[in-house]
Amino acid sequence: MTPFVPGKRGAADYALDERVEVDAVIIGSGAGGSAAAAAVAERGLSVAVVEAGSHWQPAAFKPSATWAWRHLYDGRGTRATKGNMVMVLPGGRGVGGSTLINSAICFRTPDAVLASWRDDHGCSDFEATWMNQCFDRIWQRLGVTVNPVEVQRDNNLVFKRGADALGLRGEWLARAAPACVGCGSCQQGCNIGAKQSSDRTFLADALATGLVTAMGDCRVERIEEGKSVIASGVTLDPGTDTPRGRFEVHARHAVLAAGAVGTPRLLLANGLGKGPIGEHLHVHPTAATLARFPHEIKPWTGVTQGYYVDQWEKGFLLQVFTAPPDQAWVSMPLPPSQAVQWMADLRRCAMAGAVVHDEDSVGQVTEAGLWYWLGDRDRRVLLEAMRTKARIYFAAGAEAVVSGIHGVGVIERPGDIDAAITDDIPAHEIGLYASHPMGTCRMGADPSLAVVAPSGRLHGHERLWVADASVFPTSLGVNPQVTVYAIGLTVGRNVAAA
Amino acid sequence: MITRRQVLAATAAVTAIGSGGVLAHLPSPAPGRNLFSAAEVEVVSALAEAFFPAGNPIGVAGGAVDVAGELDRLLVDELDHVVAPVFRHLLRGIEYGSVATHGARFSALEPLAREEVLAEWAAPANVPRRMAYEVLKTCVGWAYFNAPQVRAALGWEAACHAGAA
Numbered sequence: 060m061t062p063f064v065p066g067k068r069g070a071a072d073y074a075l076d077e078r079v080e081v082d083a084v085i086i087g088s089g090a091g092g093s094a095a096a097a098a099v100a101e102r103g104l105s106v107a108v109v110e111a112g113s114h115w116q117p118a119a120f121k122p123s124a125t126w127a128w129r130h131l132y133d134g135r136g137t138r139a140t141k142g143n144m145v146m147v148l149p150g151g152r153g154v155g156g157s158t159l160i161n162s163a164i165c166f167r168t169p170d171a172v173l174a175s176w177r178d179d180h181g182c183s184d185f186e187a188t189w190m191n192q193c194f195d196r197i198w199q200r201l202g203v204t205v206n207p208v209e210v211q212r213d214n215n216l217v218f219k220r221g222a223d224a225l226g227l228r229g230e231w232l233a234r235a236a237p238a239c240v241g242c243g244s245c246q247q248g249c250n251i252g253a254k255q256s257s258d259r260t261f262l263a264d265a266l267a268t269g270l271v272t273a274m275g276d277c278r279v280e281r282i283e284e285g286k287s288v289i290a291s292g293v294t295l296d297p298g299t300d301t302p303r304g305r306f307e308v309h310a311r312h313a314v315l316a317a318g319a320v321g322t323p324r325l326l327l328a329n330g331l332g333k334g335p336i337g338e339h340l341h342v343h344p345t346a347a348t349l350a351r352f353p354h355e356i357k358p359w360t361g362v363t364q365g366y367y368v369d370q371w372e373k374g375f376l377l378q379v380f381t382a383p384p385d386q387a388w389v390s391m392p393l394p395p396s397q398a399v400q401w402m403a404d405l406r407r408c409a410m411a412g413a414v415v416h417d418e419d420s421v422g423q424v425t426e427a428g429l430w431y432w433l434g435d436r437d438r439r440v441l442l443e444a445m446r447t448k449a450r451i452y453f454a455a456g457a458e459a460v461v462s463g464i465h466g467v468g469v470i471e472r473p474g475d476i477d478a479a480i481t482d483d484i485p486a487h488e489i490g491l492y493a494s495h496p497m498g499t500c501r502m503g504a505d506p507s508l509a510v511v512a513p514s515g516r517l518h519g520h521e522r523l524w525v526a527d528a529s530v531f532p533t534s535l536g537v538n539p540q541v542t543v544y545a546i547g548l549t550v551g552r553n554v555a556a557a
Numbered sequence: 558m559i560t561r562r563q564v565l566a567a568t569a570a571v572t573a574i575g576s577g578g579v580l581a582h583l584p585s586p587a588p589g590r591n592l593f594s595a596a597e598v599e600v601v602s603a604l605a606e607a608f609f610p611a612g613n614p615i616g617v618a619g620g621a622v623d624v625a626g627e628l629d630r631l632l633v634d635e636l637d638h639v640v641a642p643v644f645r646h647l648l649r650g651i652e653y654g655s656v657a658t659h660g661a662r663f664s665a666l667e668p669l670a671r672e673e674v675l676a677e678w679a680a681p682a683n684v685p686r687r688m689a690y691e692v693l694k695t696c697v698g699w700a701y702f703n704a705p706q707v708r709a710a711l712g713w714e715a716a717c718h719a720g721a722a
Contacts, residue, residue: 122715125631125699125703126635128637129635129636134637135635135636137636137639242715244715247715357712359713383702384707384711384713385701388694389695395608395672395675395676396672396676399608399609399614399615400614402614402615402711403616405712405713406712465681465687466681487684488681
């Protein structure tokens with residue numbers, strides 16, 4: 060065995076045949092993996108956190124979407140589902156996982172959802188007192204706050220103005236970025252370290268115990284369970300993503316926290332677990348809306364996603380977002396000359412998306428594929444979300460609106476919204492994207508219906524656990540990172556006690 | 558009417574191309590290029606000029622930006638390996654598809670005819686062709702909008718990254 064070396068380790072640190080022995084190996088370093096690592100280590104047990112991506116310092120992040128996709132995104136940003144449309148479904152890759160590239164939005168798990176998970180799915184470990192303790196700890200550790208108005212800037216302010224004019228309930232989004240200066244670059248990594256991603260918080264806490272080794276540039280390929288667990292794979296050259304050597308981590312327990320795409324794929328590839336592995340993929344589908352105003356907005360300035368409108372009872376939230384020019388270009392389903400004109404006017408544009416609480420869509424992760432069929436109810440909810448965004452922008456003074464729907468074109472009057480965005484628009488006409496894959500190893504008491512037991516332990520296994528968004532029994536309906544952190548703390552507690 | 562079969566066929570075709578399942582030969586790179594042959598450079602440049610013609614409202618012509626050079630770099634250095642073969646096969650599609658519709662290869666067409674071809678490919682009714690158009694548009698857009706002079710023309714700046722690029 061290689062001597063246990065606590066701290067951060069990367070490609071340059073490994074022997075050609077690296078072997079580590081710890082109490083618990085955690086595969087994935089995002090919200091779930093980092094929180095689980097902290098929960099296990101603070102109880103005195105040794106941990107190896109294994110991550111295929113690299114360790115990053117904030118100053119290394121570059122203001123380029125394509126650079127970020129290459130270095131910080133799973134599949135270099137090309138991860139997408141097939142089904143009744145093609146939908147981009149990005150996920151993070153790197154020590155910090157998707158928390159490196161998210162907008163730092165924080166929501167506690169809605170009470171109704173948590174109650175459903177407990178009462179309808181038997182997730183008894185999500186007991187209210189414990190979960191509230193977790194949420195309080197997460198809120199404090201991530202420094203969750205609402206950023207000052209002067210940092211929000213016009214892309215968020217116009218949306219609020221329109222929502223207020225229509226009497227729609229909305230709020231400033233709570234975010235894990237207390238020192239945010241509003242540069243709008245969250246999806247390319249926070250260059251100034253203001254965003255409190257998991258590597259800067261829970262993983263840092265875990266490392267501070269001296270009991271954790273965080274192994275970046277290590278891709279797990281094989282998991283074997285016997286009297287112990289062996290997670291093995293290849294160490295990677297971060298420049299080329301090609302194997303340099305091999306590693307093994309021997310542990311009493313293994314926690315899979317590779318996300319709702321990565322975790323089921325690991326289970327399927329290794330013949331582990333049973334039940335609906337990879338099934339019940341939910342994603343919170345959305346599509347973009349751009350609105351042009353008579354005055355400058357500069358949508359690339361201000362908090363990336365600072366304001367939201369709550370339409371929970373209708374099945375969605377609306378959230379401001381921003382995108383660099385090349386991504387704004389992609390989200391405009393207009394004839395070429397019109398799209399170019401809108402790009403020329405980009406500084407006068409505002410942008411918003413939605414979070415649809417998907418119910419009747421059908422999604423699946425297989426070893427090689429990603430599938431998502433937007434259901435009829437979810438499609439109509441999304442279309443209503445698109446209409447609502449358009450109304451908000453016109454109420455705020457927009458002169459024209461483009462929805463991410465092919466064939467709709469530019470809407471120039473609020474009275475035209477309903478005729479333009481009709482309920483019969485099929486899924487393949489909607490420029491869909493999503494960022495919140497979940498549910499593919501769902502948790503529940505019944506092993507015929509669930510992959511993971513209420514404790515987080517894989518049904519039918521002694522030493523394997525799951526701590527990421529794949530365990531969600533249903534679609535969540537709000538941005539998921541706080542829920543995932545809480546799951547990590549819960550499963551980590553249970554692993555330490557096992 | 559667009560059928561589900563059409564959508565499935567389009568996605569399957571894109572997947573097949575991206576998976577290397579198409580046996581059609583892709584030409585060798587031209588000297589100094591990572592990927593693109595000389596002919597492919599011509600088509601990419603023609604696309605850039607068609608999407609962003611001289612005098613366009615952004616103020617920077619596609620021909621004034623080395624879109625082919627930047628895309629040649631992006632496809633190797635930054636984008637996933639599945640994108641390059643898909644894009645290169647779609648280059649062939651638009652280059653030679655224009656012969657049937659406009660009597661000449663895309664790169665040989667006059668600017669107005671090129672814009673007509675793009676508008677036809679962008680039309681929502683033909684879903685597989687529209688999806689192919691979206692790939693071409695996206696890739697050319699990545700390269701064009703990465704250019705410093707284009708970002709300056711748009712007024713875009715990355716506040717937190719000043720000096721870090």
